[in-house]
Amino acid sequence: MKIISKYYGSILIIGRSNAGKSTLLNTLIGEKISIISHKINTTNSNIIGIYNKNSYQIEYIDTPGNIFYNNKILNSLKNNKYNYIFFILDRNRWNYIEKKFVKILNKITIPIILIINKIDQINNKNILLPYINFLKKKINFISLFMISAKYKLYTNDINNFICKKLPKKKHHYPSNYITNQTKEFIFKEIIRESIIKYLHKELPYLINIKVNYIKKLKNLLNKINIFLLVKNINQKKIIIGKNGIKIKLIKSRSKKNIEKFLKKKINLNLWIKIK
Structure with missing residues (x-):
């Protein structure tokens, strides 16, 4: 052989x-x-x-x-x-x-x-x-x-x-790996990118993103619950935006990019919570 x-x-x-x-x-x-x-x-x-x-x-x-x-x-x-x-x-x-x-x-x-x-x-x-x-x-x-x-x-x-x-050397990762990061990390990065796109100045860097729950449903949809943790009510209002437009844009873009990464449909829930 x-x-x-x-x-x-x-x-x-x-x-x-x-x-x-x-x-x-x-x-x-x-x-x-x-x-x-x-x-x-x-x-x-x-x-x-x-x-x-x-x-x-x-x-x-x-x-x-x-x-x-x-x-x-x-x-x-x-x-x-x-x-x-x-x-x-x-x-x-x-x-x-x-x-x-x-x-x-x-x-x-x-x-x-x-x-x-x-x-x-x-x-x-x-x-x-x-x-x-x-x-x-x-x-x-x-x-x-x-x-x-x-x-x-x-x-x-x-x-x-x-x-x-490249030198002749044993591989460090399985052949199906594209990153050493967890799915939770990738989800948070995708959401952070959307927040940066739609919000201004320093606020995106003050938001703590927490993946609270991931569940595989019977219809093959992944249910993903994510909290955006902010310091006060004013920050919460900025993220929500007038008539909820900002948070809708953030959710829509994030959902699209997570689905592209997973190569499957998901049910994404975003909640804003004051620390």
């Missing part, structure tokens, strides 16, 4: 907030597990996405935009925990934030892959070559990709490239 070799690698995705890290993660694994928003600091913790193809398994780790004071991430970089680092750049944007990332990356020995994202928004492509030459002087990288994660332009090239570079 022929033994099939297996290949596995772990990749950390870093970059400024809104550079497209979460969009890229979702695109690479083909599922939406990391929430996306135009508001800064949407991703609050590391989200792991797992790409499986035949004998290849890639663990992608999406990070918050500000890792500069995150000792856990910084120590893992020093300890060479990852096979590669993806440094995501928002078009040709470059200021003190990118300089802070470069300062960290130039102190480690993990191979770095640069990814210039949102090329669909660059009207004058003539700026790219001078920009690449500029990057070569700032940071040592083994490869560079120019993509649009949102529109999935050239993103398949990344998975194909990494698969060829």
Whole structure:
């Protein structure tokens, strides 16, 4: 009996907030597990996405935009925990934030892959070559990709490239896994994304989301009860909105995305509760 070799690698995705890290993660694994928003600091913790193809398994780790004071991430970089680092750049944007990332990356020995994202928004492509030459002087990288994660332009090239570079190693996750996160975590992330979309300013970050109950019904619908915990009546009124419009929008969008994730219909109940 022929033994099939297996290949596995772990990749950390870093970059400024809104550079497209979460969009890229979702695109690479083909599922939406990391929430996306135009508001800064949407991703609050590391989200792991797992790409499986035949004998290849890639663990992608999406990070918050500000890792500069995150000792856990910084120590893992020093300890060479990852096979590669993806440094995501928002078009040709470059200021003190990118300089802070470069300062960290130039102190480690993990191979770095640069990814210039949102090329669909660059009207004058003539700026790219001078920009690449500029990057070569700032940071040592083994490869560079120019993509649009949102529109999935050239993103398949990344998975194909990494698969060829993976070391021969036993897989860390079952082949049907797409994330190490629980369903409850994914549900909360989906609802938090909807809250961020329809509410403004700092309120979405003050809401605590609690998955209270999940039940499989006889008709194959999942019944999911979720509480949105707020501090006072004013916050509750803002979430409900005039004539209940806000909470209806949040529920409708959340239900649609949870069903897409589960690939089945659900019965979603949302309640707002003062802590």
